Amino acid sequence: MKKFKINPKDIKQLLDWDEASGCIATxxxxxxxxxxxxxxxxxxxxxxxxxxxxFFQGEESDEYVSDIKNSGIYDLNTICNYDPxxxxxxxxxxxxxxxxxxxxxxxxEKLK
Numbered sequence: 001m002k003k004f005k006i007n008p009k010d011i012k013q014l015l016d017w018d019e020a021s022g023c024i025a026t027x028x029x030x031x032x033x034x035x036x037x038x039x040x041x042x043x044x045x046x047x048x049x050x051x052x053x054x055f056f057q058g059e060e061s062d063e064y065v066s067d068i069k070n071s072g073i074y075d076l077n078t079i080c081n082y083d084p085x086x087x088x089x090x091x092x093x094x095x096x097x098x099x100x101x102x103x104x105x106x107x108x109e110k111l112k
Contacts, residue, residue, distance in 0.1 A: 002072070005033035006081055014084060015077040020049040025079050026064070026071045028057035036083045040097035040111055052094055055079055055086070 015021075022044075028034045037058025044050035053076060056065070064070050080087050089098055089106060098106040 002027065002031055004030050006030075008078075011078055011081050013077060014080045015087060015090070017051075017076055017090070020044065020051050021076045022048060022050040022073055023053040023055060023076050023079060024071055025055040025074050025082075026057060026060055028060060028070075029055055029079065029082050030072065030074065032057075033082070035100070036079070036086050037100045038097070039086060039089070041092055041094050042111070043094045051076055051090075053079075053090065058099065 025036075029036060034057040036055045038056040040054050041052045042054065044052040060070070076090065080090075085106070089108075092098075092108070095111045096108060097111050098108050101107050
């Protein structure tokens with residue numbers, strides 16, 4: 001059983017969102033409490049309530065990310081509670097990714 005950094009009862013409504021709101025985030029964010037360091041939006045499967053957003057601390061190894069026990073499916077609003085600085089970026093189109101530079105500023109690029 002995961003012990004989340006923010007108690008689910010303490011999640012506040014921060015996001016005004018009218019699209020599908022599911023996303024994937026690693027335990028580095030929701031369990032360990034790191035800020036989002038890398039995020040991308042892929043085209044979601046239309047059979048799921050998926051926004052297409054994927055969130056990472058940014059230093060997870062391939063092995064860590066490959067183990068499904070190290071991530072989960074969450075509501076976008078939940079991840080906004082962990083890192084509100086992502087909110088202005090969420091309306092970005094599919095195929096967009098952002099990484100946090102050494103100064104803590106998000107920089108955008110297209111997915112390859």
